[in-house]
Amino acid sequence: MLLTEPVVTFFTLWVSFAWGILFSFFSSVGQTFRHNYGWGTFTTGLVQLAISKEAVICTAVNPIQDRIYLRSARKNQENPGLPIPEARLYTSIPGSLLFAGVPTLGVACTGVGIYSIYMAVVNYLTDAYEKYAASALSAASLGRSSFGAFLPLASFELFDTLGYGWAGSLLGFVGVALSVVPVVLVLNGPDIRRRSPFMRESRFEAHAEPIQDRPSANTGV
Template structure:
């Protein structure tokens, strides 16, 4: 459980560390980075890979298992860093980072799935998912600090050393992950056991997954179609995607805006601005400490659930996120209006930290609510949200320079803050009208109905398997 979040951090760092070498790449590759941040296109390509690769490759792990998919993605990430490290032109960076971002996102998605496999139930999964949410945010947020530290240490071709160091630690940890991480997908484990039993005994025992004739291509097709359909037809998915996408876009916007504001207002160098961005990680850590309160509120909601007695209310996942979302919006106002030479640097830094708390809170609320509300279709709902947030992370920061230069730091922060306030209405509406919205949603209704059927089926699985073993082919089904 601890190894999985660690790998999430390590594979996320390359997303944000790249920008620390901008001044050297601008000179070497003759890329003009002002007034338009052309060097950010390499981060845009990273995020577009992160947006689309999971839709294609994560479904392939349905039959092969999580660990083969994880290690293939991990190795592709390492391989993609080599041409980036030795690039002789900027186009090479843009292309190779598309592959790196895609591979990184696939590996992180698989890590999240592995945690859900191992820890079943709200209480058991609470802490592991909280840690995974933390590492998902700080893995990206640590990037600028790690990159700027490498640049500060290596004076000869420092931007290349950003990639060299990543190659070294990712390659060095590969055998450790290989030894520690094990397959967690239940149907794949059962299929392996069933094949072993057939080979040893000759008995016709099959895992349920082996009897599923759905083709790999059909799984990929569903992986594209269902999230898209849910984005277009499910208001909850659409608005939650907007909510998390804006927060994720701001996370990447800080990569460029912090350098812009703190270097011009306070004369800070690359290492200093990278250190300032640690405030996002500190904020996410504070959010993790607060998160158990949200879990307590969620569990206690079962006492007043008249719709499904004894089961927590899905909207109870959103209680602390209302405050977190408003704190996120307030942090944007804070950061914008405090970013002036006459105000000590720590003041806008605290605003960034407030945003970090909010980003973590929003991320956890979206992941947990979509998982609870859509159950059977949670993977598709989360894929839709992931597609949106990585797309915002790809393009929103491209407007950073013009936004802050044209409007000024205060009004640029205010514009972003007002958008944040508007999106804070999303969890409020769900808390207020959640049951009614869920009753009107065909996906939520079907997911709930399917779950009830599964619970009834589980009661007879063991007896059915025994009868099959005596009289015919037995079917092994993953336990819930």
């Protein structure tokens, strides 16, 4: 699925890059604030608390995303009464743009983006692949784990070689480029799902009645 399903491929790249940035914070934040502002270890450690603020913000926003998702069932002409899988992606589009934020306020913005990307990927792959959701999520987890392990190893050299401005900008540009992924799915999701053999075969046929209350898989980051 990772190699033959474009949705799984690009969603894995999207969430994997976000995951790599999250783990890169542990080295790059300290490196940046020590070099540019002369802060000590304790003070730079406090900057990373901004990441925890995003969890609070996104926990408050997530019910809004759930409400949008459930209301999409009224407009679903493909499977009347069932929510539209692409409705899982709406809040991830602005979130993926926040993902390109920098310095202290940017750490919280980036955290919001990472959270929204993670939730969008988990929930969309679950809805779109149904029977094969575990396999699709496993592919995404493989990418997340790989980027989370290896991208931080390049973080120090990246910032040291390119400088703090250009290194941060490069990561931001990549993040903005990958924000196209949810936009494409929102605009063309139904057509993409119809062309995918895995998605066509994955639906549970035993939906006895429309699902009116399917909350998100809010497992946290």
